[in-house]
Amino acid sequence: MSKLKSWVWQYAKRIGDKGYCNMCDEDINEFSCTGGTTGSLGRHLKLVHNLKPTNCQSLSSSTSSSSTCTSTLPLPSSSDFAENDDSDGISEVEGPVNSNVEHKSPVSRKRKRPNVLKVQKSKFACSNERRELIHESLAKLISMNQLPISFCSSIGFKNFMAVVEPNYKVCKQEAMKARINRLKKLVETKIRENLHQTKSIVCTTDGWSSLSQDSYITVTAHTIDLHWNVSSYTLSTHEMEERHTAENLAIQLGNTFNEWEVNSKVIAVVTDNARNIVNAISLISSDTNISSVTCAAHSLQLAINHSLRQDNIQLLVEKCSKLVSHFKHSNIAKRSLEIKQEQLGMAKTALIQYCMTRWNSTFMMLERLYINRSPLANVIADRTITSATMAQKFEITESQWARVEFLIKKLKPLQIITQLFCDEKHSPVSMVRPLLQKVIEKHLSINDTEDDIEIYFKQSLITQIKTRFNLEWTSSSTVNLSQISSLLDPRYKDLEHESLDSRDDIRKELQNILETNYPQVSVTEHTKNSHTSAMEFLYGDEMIDMNDPKIQLQGYLAEPQLRFDLDPFEWWNTRTIKYPIISECAKKYLTIPATSVSSERCFSTAGNIVTPKRSCLLPENVNTLVFLYQNRHLID
DSSP states (O other), X not given: OOOOOSGGGGSEEEETTEEEESSSSSTTOEEEOXXXXXXXXXXXXXXXXXXXXXXXXXEOOSSOSSOEEOOOOOOOOGGGGOSSOOSOSEEEEOOOOOTTSOOOSOEEEEOOOOOHHHHHHHHSOOOHHHHHHHHHHHHHHHHHTTOOGXXXXXXXXXXXXXXXXXXXXXXXXXXXXXXXXXXXXXXXXXXXXXXXXXXXXXXXXXXXXXXXXXEEEEEEEEEEOTXXXXXXXXXXXXXXXXXXXXXXXXXXXXXXXXXXXXXXXXXXXXXXXXXXXXXXHHHHHTXXXXXXXXXXXXXXXXXXXHHTTSHHHHHHHHHHHHHHHHHHHOXXXXXXXXXXXXXXXXXXXXXXXXXXXXXXXXXXXXXXXXXXXXXXXXXXXXXXXXXXXXXXXXXXXXXXXXXXXHHHHHHHHHHHHHHHHTOSSOOBGGGHHHHHHHHHHHHSOOOTTSOHHHHHHHHHHHHXXXXXXXXXXXXXXXXXXXXXXXXXXXXXXXXXTSOHHXXXXXXXXXXXXXXXXXXXXXXXXXXXXXXXSHHHHHHTHHHHHHTOHHHHHHHHHHXXXXXXXXXXXXXXXXXXXXXXXXXXXXXXXXTSXXXXXXXXXXXXXXXXXXXXXXXXXXXXXXXXXXXHHHTGGGOO
């Protein structure tokens, strides 16, 4: 084989009529060099690795017919990047020793100092495998951090990757959408596998409208696995183009259940108190055994808002709201309040404005006002800040402050109970009736020292709570799903929160459910199969009793009641073997959450996705991005 003379062979190797680049991670860049041509390989080195040949200097000789040409293209070394180089960049090229050759003075040439960024690019090429890995990680980053898809080609991201991975080529938006959709399918597969392994599923649902006035409905599934671990999965956030009638909502929910193949497993749907969605669940339950459960937090806020409409209390709340609004809209008043807070050694806290649709906002407004009572009075009394007319309008009297204090004391337990219902950890419907009854007994009892307005407020609140949650028990009352759930919760199984007349009825209803869904194994059938183990043969009929739902229920009811601050799911996980039938039934009823907050939180997510700059997102893209963010715990 002839000697390889081209400069490209310093960075490539030749095998037959093919050339391969040594700078690439793998022999994937194959170039034709038939007949010694190196054009394609040279272009590759120039364009991909930023390498170029240097000019040759030849030494002429009077006796030699050929000249000596040395092509020097040194590979970059650590000395190339030395900040203080004593050399002036001059190198010498020596010709062959020959007595007949007249030597010239040493030929000098400027050695090209390589560009640092170009050398980095050539030394650390981004392989196809690494590039795809970056694309997949970027798809997860966009999904888990609510970023726009256009982030993948943004200037800021390009500049960032130029430092992290100089040879990385950005992914186009359409290609990134494909990767995000592929990621969605992977998460869907995991959810389907988990739903397939569970026997009972409870769904929550809620509706929302985007900035572009597109209506959406979200469905979230709740399950408990074999080890009593609670899980929630957002199934869909579909656009609702039709009117929000009960029929259309029922069709949409039915389509979602069919899409995920969970029709036979859904036992209940938790919704707010809107008439259309409640009727929609009724339409669905006519063909299935799905029960309708209203959101406990939403029902409680309706009861609170109704009681606050009492004339004297409503006027006080409106006056407080106007005072807060003044400090929200006046920079001078706001700054003066901060100065007064600092002078009194208080933390700088802003006032809170109440909103009718925001839960517990009235309580938070009144509490923040009462805490800042002194600095507020100082600002209002300062005539350089507040005029006499404005001061008269905003001043709160001592009797009014006393009324504010009363409202704070009575609304605080309800605010705490709302937080418990909406806890990020699973809060089952079993805790609703016991906690509400405890609030009524401990915090809303009538006191003779209270005036008529305060007594009326308490009575109104108690009536609203008892009516909306069916806490009153009459001869015509029937056992509801929440009562069965409370009986199966080891914290409330003694039913101390229920009336004496209702306790026996609730226990009988649970026994009927157990006997209907888990019929007792007959003695004859058991005898045929019971002698398969020595222990079963020795214990005989005692083994039959242990499979009797009635015997298991008696054993469960005889257990000491669990402390209220302990985990009922952990309790059941340690007693699944002892009470297998009761445990299976408890898992079904304790899956039901107290609120539909899990679906409502999706719209906070959607609000961060469908921003004013992204108000034209297609509904299918909204569904994908909300789905991935809400189920981000399943993204590897």
